[in-house]
Amino acid sequence: MTAPAPYLPSPSPALSQADQDALTDLYIRGTPGNTLRAYERDLLYITAWKAARFGVALDWPEAEAVALTFILDHARDLNDAADGDVARQAADALIAQGLRKTLACPAPSTLDRRIASWLAFHRMKNLASPFEAPQVKQARSKARRAAARPPTPKSQHPITRDVLEQLLATCQGSRRDCRDRALLMLGWASGGRRRSEITGLRREDVSLKEFDKEGLVWLSLLETKTTAKGETPRLVLKTRAAQALVHWIEIGQITEGPLFRPVSKADRVLKRSLSPDAVSQIVKHRLALAGLPEDFATPHGLRSGFLTQAALDGAPIQAAMRLSLHRSMAQAQKYYDDVDIAENPAADLLG
Incomplete structure (x- = not known):
């Protein structure tokens, strides 16, 4: 043996x-x-x-x-x-x-x-x-x-809201466009999800019970880098992000199994799950279509962009962490610290 x-x-x-x-x-x-x-x-x-x-x-x-x-x-x-x-x-x-x-x-x-x-x-x-x-x-x-050295960012630039809008503008009407729009919006708006968390989602992890009445979609992640199986709190999608995901589910006819799937050249939705590497290729593709360098950002830019945008909008860090699921306040604080102090909402308190 x-x-x-x-x-x-x-x-x-x-x-x-x-x-x-x-x-x-x-x-x-x-x-x-x-x-x-x-x-x-x-x-x-x-x-x-x-x-x-x-x-x-x-x-x-x-x-x-x-x-x-x-x-x-x-x-x-x-x-x-x-x-x-x-x-x-x-x-x-x-x-x-x-x-x-x-x-x-x-x-x-x-x-x-x-x-x-x-x-x-x-x-x-x-x-x-x-x-x-x-x-x-x-x-x-x-x-x-x-050997101590300044930490190297996982993404050259955060995908803040304005950058995300540029990427979404490249998603037109094909099934692949619908998938990419839903993937990018879910990855960003649900707290900045990691590649493996996005591709690990299944249709069974998505609840649409409150969508028609409240416009809410609930997500249940099996586990994340910072949470064990069964300990990950439910996450919520609202408004445009919820609508994009529901549209993808409908047009892709996703009734069970992997939520995000490859789409063939003939625009046919396949049954298997996307790989984490495919998320990187989607981000590169959308950056190129938006006229940005392919190395402008990586999928981690969705995560860093969400937290950076939360800081720019003056959202309390504790509120952002409830979605990003950061376990360390110090780790999440780095994204808030990266925001230019001139853009810090606290600088406008006097009016």
């Missing part, structure tokens, strides 16, 4: 095979899909790094010296390192395998995520992690501070 991946619980002699299978299934169901995919990528990376650096496979538990070397190798820019530098040679091998992009020092957040994954793998095996050793923890902290 093949041993389970390190991000799944190790076999226990105290458990029957049926109980072991149930425990593995519990871990899979209880871990967000994005986290499982990140675990797989990080496991591939650290396995390849150790093979390139030391010529051996991972150990369980891993040695503190290996953990410390991992931090040191990823805490400096290797572009200026000598060709014989073993850290550079390992990095070159990772680049050749497509696991690393450049010799530049990785972002602290990337290093933190990979270490967190490695630590989690030890926890799954009921083993102490070398990254918990005092010297290794201190080196990690120093590496984080040494």
Whole structure:
């Protein structure tokens, strides 16, 4: 029998095979899909790094010296390192395998995520992690501070209301246009949804019970990056956004299954769900049709644009967060802080 991946619980002699299978299934169901995919990528990376650096496979538990070397190798820019530098040679091998992009020092957040994954793998095996050793923890902290850099925005520009209107103006009368209009308006007006949240929606997650009378559409997300399954509050769409979504449901004849779907060149709505990458392509396409550069914004611009517009309109940050579902006030505050102080409604209090 093949041993389970390190991000799944190790076999226990105290458990029957049926109980072991149930425990593995519990871990899979209880871990967000994005986290499982990140675990797989990080496991591939650290396995390849150790093979390139030391010529051996991972150990369980891993040695503190290996953990410390991992931090040191990823805490400096290797572009200026000598060709014989073993850290550079390992990095070159990772680049050749497509696991690393450049010799530049990785972002602290990337290093933190990979270490967190490695630590989690030890926890799954009921083993102490070398990254918990005092010297290794201190080196990690120093590496984080040494490589600190201003955060890079996920979208070059926020898609504020005026930009969104330009994108919507490119949506005319085809089924694809109706889908894109509904997708963009839902993604923006429901609080700035992430790509996976948009494409994960199903017709069953949409309630139209109050649309005819109140003009409201209610959305039930299964889970988000900051909320677990069953803990995500319902979100609301109103006025134009609600009308656009209902129009798409009607014209696409969406009675069940994925809410947003591919549309063929013959303008026929397919049955499968859009992929998250398709949302990126839709945003690029609409930017180009609107006369804006394709790299003007990414789908995250819908999220940053919603919060930026909320700040421009003077909406309380707590109200915006109820829709964006930000868990951290500090994180949401960054979008409010990015608003030019001259445009801050508080500057007009005197009239």
